[in-house]
Amino acid sequence: MWNRLATVWQHDDSRQASRWDADRAPGLRLVLLWLGMIAPLFVVAVRMVQLQVTLRDDFATGFEQTYEAREEIPARDGRILAADGSVLAGETERHELQVHFRLVQEPADASWIRREALKQLSRLERRDKPRVVAEETRVQQQREELWSRLRLLTELSVEQVAAARQAVQQRVAQTKQAVIKQREQREAAYGNGDSLTSLGSGAGWQRAWDRVRSELTQPPSRPVHSGPIAEEEGFHTIASPVTADTKSEIEAHPDRYPGVRVITLRRRAYPQGELAAHVIGTRTPLSPQEASARREQQLSGNARLDEQFEGQHSEQRDDRAGDRVGRSGLELQYDSHLHGQRGERRLVKNRRGEVIHSEVLREPQHGRDLVLTLDADVQRRAEQLLDEALANVTLAGTTDNESHQDTAREATCPKGGCLVAIDVHTGAILAAAAAPRFDLNLLVASDANGWRDVLADPRKPLFSRATQMALAPGSVFKIITAVAALESGKLNADAPIYCQGYLDRPDQHRCLTYRHFQTGHGEMRLADALCRSCNVYFFTAARRMGPQTLADWADRFGIGQATGVDLPSESHGRLPSPHETEAGQRRRWHPGDTLGLAIGQSELLVTPIQMARAMAAVANDGQLVTPHFASASGPATLNEGPSFRPVFAHPEARPIEGLHSSTLDRVREGLVMVVHDSHGTGFKTVKLKDVTIAGKTGTAETNGADHAWFAGYVPAERPRVAFVVVLEHGGSGGKAAGPVARQFVSSLLELGLVTPSASLARE
Numbered sequence: 126m127w128n129r130l131a132t133v134w135q136h137d138d139s140r141q142a143s144r145w146d147a148d149r150a151p152g153l154r155l156v157l158l159w160l161g162m163i164a165p166l167f168v169v170a171v172r173m174v175q176l177q178v179t180l181r182d183d184f185a186t187g188f189e190q191t192y193e194a195r196e197e198i199p200a201r202d203g204r205i206l207a208a209d210g211s212v213l214a215g216e217t218e219r220h221e222l223q224v225h226f227r228l229v230q231e232p233a234d235a236s237w238i239r240r241e242a243l244k245q246l247s248r249l250e251r252r253d254k255p256r257v258v259a260e261e262t263r264v265q266q267q268r269e270e271l272w273s274r275l276r277l278l279t280e281l282s283v284e285q286v287a288a289a290r291q292a293v294q295q296r297v298a299q300t301k302q303a304v305i306k307q308r309e310q311r312e313a314a315y316g317n318g319d320s321l322t323s324l325g326s327g328a329g330w331q332r333a334w335d336r337v338r339s340e341l342t343q344p345p346s347r348p349v350h351s352g353p354i355a356e357e358e359g360f361h362t363i364a365s366p367v368t369a370d371t372k373s374e375i376e377a378h379p380d381r382y383p384g385v386r387v388i389t390l391r392r393r394a395y396p397q398g399e400l401a402a403h404v405i406g407t408r409t410p411l412s413p414q415e416a417s418a419r420r421e422q423q424l425s426g427n428a429r430l431d432e433q434f435e436g437q438h439s440e441q442r443d444d445r446a447g448d449r450v451g452r453s454g455l456e457l458q459y460d461s462h463l464h465g466q467r468g469e470r471r472l473v474k475n476r477r478g479e480v481i482h483s484e485v486l487r488e489p490q491h492g493r494d495l496v497l498t499l500d501a502d503v504q505r506r507a508e509q510l511l512d513e514a515l516a517n518v519t520l521a522g523t524t525d526n527e528s529h530q531d532t533a534r535e536a537t538c539p540k541g542g543c544l545v546a547i548d549v550h551t552g553a554i555l556a557a558a559a560a561p562r563f564d565l566n567l568l569v570a571s572d573a574n575g576w577r578d579v580l581a582d583p584r585k586p587l588f589s590r591a592t593q594m595a596l597a598p599g600s601v602f603k604i605i606t607a608v609a610a611l612e613s614g615k616l617n618a619d620a621p622i623y624c625q626g627y628l629d630r631p632d633q634h635r636c637l638t639y640r641h642f643q644t645g646h647g648e649m650r651l652a653d654a655l656c657r658s659c660n661v662y663f664f665t666a667a668r669r670m671g672p673q674t675l676a677d678w679a680d681r682f683g684i685g686q687a688t689g690v691d692l693p694s695e696s697h698g699r700l701p702s703p704h705e706t707e708a709g710q711r712r713r714w715h716p717g718d719t720l721g722l723a724i725g726q727s728e729l730l731v732t733p734i735q736m737a738r739a740m741a742a743v744a745n746d747g748q749l750v751t752p753h754f755a756s757a758s759g760p761a762t763l764n765e766g767p768s769f770r771p772v773f774a775h776p777e778a779r780p781i782e783g784l785h786s787s788t789l790d791r792v793r794e795g796l797v798m799v800v801h802d803s804h805g806t807g808f809k810t811v812k813l814k815d816v817t818i819a820g821k822t823g824t825a826e827t828n829g830a831d832h833a834w835f836a837g838y839v840p841a842e843r844p845r846v847a848f849v850v851v852l853e854h855g856g857s858g859g860k861a862a863g864p865v866a867r868q869f870v871s872s873l874l875e876l877g878l879v880t881p882s883a884s885l886a887r888e
């Protein structure tokens with residue numbers, strides 16, 4: 126053929142070929158046509174061969190090797206530390222060993238074994254039946270070897286591993302059954318819907334049209350899908366917890382442990398259990414519903430951002446289900462400070478799931494530590510004292526307040542108690558103890574039984590008493606009555622007022638001594654009246670100055686207002702005013718209300734933290750501080766570097782307007798006598814040899830048993846700590862709260878927070 130073609134060309138060249146000549150060689154035309162058709166096919170064929178043979182491996186490996194995945198980088202939440210650096214809230218890690226379901230399954234799934242075997246073989250080898258069978262045996266063998274390696278690594282027995290695998294398999298089987306059932310039900314429901322749409326219309330063409338339309342608009346009905354469910358293609362926990370060594374061994378040798386991984390679970394932990402439980406509060410994961418609600422809230426721009434404290438994050442947060450958020454206490458208050466923000470990593474993996482490239486897209490931002498002013502030892506001691514006092518409370522008669530009826534009161538169980546101690550100059554809270562309490566770990570460890578007990582306890586262990594409990598202060602309030610009367614100019618501290626035991630009539634507005642002994646206190650000066658808690662003296666003072674002056678001074682001492690303490694949901698208490706209207710109706714203010722207010726009754730309600738602040742103001746010469754838990758500086762023992770140092774600027778102490786030192790001097794004189802004069806209501810129960818204590822007892826009348834109060838400060842000569850003890854329905858302030866106050870001050874001395882008075886005098 127080629128020869129003939131050559132001669133044709135030759136023939137062409139030698140003589141100028143005419144149309145005639147061409148016509149005389151039809152073979153040439155056919156050959157040219159044939160070439161024109163075959164040549165492109167030939168090119169395609171060559172290319173196909175090249176693709177199949179030469180380039181195949183390049184493409185195949187390219188397809189097999191890279192797929193991309195995104196992975197979250199977990200962030201740590203900040204810790205909450207006491208002033209000495211001891212951890213009150215931190216994190217624990219638990220490692221769980223997980224194995225892919227196909228490896229857990231016993232006996233192994235035959236089609237899975239086949240797939241795994243084929244993966245290891247080339248195309249050619251796959252056609253070789255005996256070769257495939259041999260490879261399947263090898264896969265099975267590798268599977269068994271893996272399990273014996275895992276047993277060795279985790280030190281679990283054959284039985285333990287078998288039990289764990291069986292449990293997983295059972296669980297997955299149950300899930301699968303449920304899923305299939307659900308699918309069947311859905312199919313059935315879909316079938317019904319379909320038949321309904323084809324009913325209805327009358328005319329034949331209309332029915333036909335409806336049929337066509339439903340065919341076009343509805344997805345085709347598929348047979349019930351019985352393929353693998355997610356659990357069959359996922360990882361399952363086989364051992365938990367496993368050691369960090371196990372984790373690193375598995376991560377370092379992915380080839381030795383195919384289909385095995387170790388996940389690390391973090392959760393909030395409260396190593397001190399009940400200590401300061403109400404203050405610390407809780408941090409638990411968001412449910413999916415909560416997470417989506419939060420996102421919507423953020424989108425609508427209503428996100429609650431804690432911007433009242435400097436140094437807090439205020440960027441938009443990407444809260445997802447499972448993220449932990451503060452729910453109460455300091456965990457809530459300083460959530461944005463403590464909250465860690467997860468990072469993100471891009472991974473490039475090969476088909477076997479091995480990471481061949483990783484790149485951090487966003488670094489995780491760990492939450493910052495929160496250092497408290499709370500002294501762990503003082504707090505612990507305060508809690509012990511409260512617990513002991515509440516266990517011992519017996520309802521004794523009252524000693525220092527007489528405004529209630531003589532009728533025997535029904536004994537009620539004491540509900541709880543509270544002890545708050547603050548630095549008189551800065552407002553730093555040293556202790557905020559409440560009883561009863563609860564173990565914070567109950568919440569994070571989902572201990573349902575323990576939790577039920579806490580909720581069922583009638584004493585309300587969850588109630589954050591220091592800042593949320595508002596009670597009548599009783600005679601403790603006489604301190605403010607004294608200041609108001611002196612500052613109004615209506616009372617001379619040195620001019621005696623005669624107490625006959627009652628104000629006007631022997632059956633009302635009496636002193637306690639009259640109730641017990643039918644005698645009055647006699648001639649009283651201010652200091653004596655505070656010392657012996659003479660009601661008649663303060664009734665007289667209140668009458669002279671009137672209710673408005675009294676309410677005004679209570680307001681200046683912060684009664685009826687939030688103190689601004691850094692805990693959520695602080696109670697304002699209640700300061701009744703002679704001018705107030707209640708729910709639109711003006712309530713008449715009776716003269717008896719003025720007398721009641723003077724001795725801390727009427728409708729007056731105060732929180733322990735409010736009373737501690739008022740006491741600090743008496744001690745520090747009239748400065749109203751802002752009580753706070755977050756330390757402004759943090760302890761020197763932390764070595765995380767300056768970025769971890771919190772910078773919390775608490776409001777500065779502000780002077781109480783119009784309050785004179787001379788007034789406070791006269792009041793303080795009386796408060797020392799309460800404890801150190803033999804007539805004082807705190808003499809028997811509060812006095813200590815080593816340190817001068819100033820304070821005031823209070824026995825607040827209630828519908829049940831009285832509330833017992835003691836509020837004071839130490840050392841009286843150079844005040845450092847103001848404190849308040851209150852026992853709900855604890856009875857007499859002197860008898861019930863007094864001993865707690867005394868032991869608490871002893872603890873302050875022992876712990877070196879307060880200097881003995883003798884050494885102060887020597888200085």
Ligand SMILES: [Zn+2]
Nearest residue numbers: 624636646659
């Ligand atoms: Zn009296």
